[in-house]
Amino acid sequence: MKTMFDREFFSSKLGIAALASIIAMISFNAFALDQQICLAADANPVDAPLVELA
Numbered sequence: 777m778k779t780m781f782d783r784e785f786f787s788s789k790l791g792i793a794a795l796a797s798i799i800a801m802i803s804f805n806a807f808a809l810d811q812q813i814c815l816a817a818d819a820n821p822v823d824a825p826l827v828e829l830a
Contacts, residue, residue, distance in 0.1 A: 785791040 781791075786795065
């Protein structure tokens with residue numbers, strides 16, 4: 777049985793592109809989370825009417 781993601785796959789151009797994509801997604805998520813945490817610490821609560829969906 778041969779696994780899909782082995783050493784051969786990650787040494788190919790497609791494997792390198794997959795790793796670059798994974799790294800980009802992880803770094804984007806970390807950046808977005810950092811921005812949300814910074815905004816949550818500095819945000820002032822705003823009075824807004826409650827909206828409910830039926």
